[in-house]
Amino acid sequence: MQQSHVRALEQKHAGIERMIHDEERRPAPDTALLSTLKKQKLRIKEALQLH
Numbered sequence: 001m002q003q004s005h006v007r008a009l010e011q012k013h014a015g016i017e018r019m020i021h022d023e024e025r026r027p028a029p030d031t032a033l034l035s036t037l038k039k040q041k042l043r044i045k046e047a048l049q050l051h
Contacts, residue, residue: 006051013044 020037
């Protein structure tokens, strides 16, 4: 159970990272969206460090 939870967090982290990358490449990136995504990514990273 623990391993599958960690794997799910890693996948979610990678997905958010891709979304950030895609948004940053747009001609006019949405800075509010980027801020939200980066906060989510940080929370997941912190959760991964606890496991």
